[in-house]
Amino acid sequence: MTILQKRLLWLRALSLLQIATICGTAFAASAMADITNYETEGNLKPTHRIGCATLAEIGNEITPADLALGFETCMQKQDYVPAVTLLAVMRLRAHFDTKRVTDKTAHGAGQVLTLNALSQLSERKKKFLSLTFERSLARGAETHTAICDHARSNGPPSYIPHYMIQHGLAAFKDKPGPALVDPFDANRAWQNSLTQYFKCS
Incomplete structure (x- = not known):
């Protein structure tokens, strides 16, 4: 085969x-x-167990796969605001990673992580999560502003996005070629994700 x-x-x-x-x-x-x-080794796999972490506990080494696992922990505790925070940071970092991963077939990794996390929830939890998401992540809302401030002060992620690289078709090739864009302006791409994607003012 x-x-x-x-x-x-x-x-x-x-x-x-x-x-x-x-x-x-x-x-x-x-x-x-x-x-x-x-599946290839490392596909969508977390590298840190962060629990239901606060924003201040999320370092630049924490991947979207780690954040998805943390989101699940928050939802088990029914801590909706921390859950929404982790989900939002996960989506922001996954968006940034699509800018630096060369394999376009891998770029859906963030969506798959989101769908996998949400698929475990009851309809009741999904309803509460949706309401919290709308309130907390509206532009100017406290949580949205806190995420923007945290992202700006910490700068771009420092991890290598293996979770996404291993998700694409290139990971199945014997000689897949370069996995990351080179040269890559991380600061510029991060700023673009903040303003264009996450709508930080």
Whole structure:
């Protein structure tokens, strides 16, 4: 079986999983039993266990995969504002990582981390989370402002985004080529993510 065939099987498995989640059908679930999920080492994997961390505890070495795990811890405690904070920082850093990871097929890693985290929640928790998200991350809201201030003062992330690099098709190649854009202006890309994506004023 070629690398491309393995990847296509993985994508088919993901599509069937989405069908099973949305429709809840026994047919889709049984189809999944015949699919093997191929992943590369490090795909979407956390490197630190941060718990339900505060914003001040999030250093530049903390990856979106780490933040997704922290978000899940917060939601288990039903601490919605810290959960929203971690989710927002996760999305911000994932957006930045798409600027420096060369493989465009890997850029959906942030969305997948988000979907995986949200899929574990009950409808009641999703409702409370949505309300908290709207209040806390509106421009000018205290949480939104705090995240912008933290991001500006700390500067761009320092980790190598293996969680995203290993998520793309290039990770299945024998000779994938350079994983990161070089040269890369991290400060400029970070500022762009803050202003264009996260709407920091």
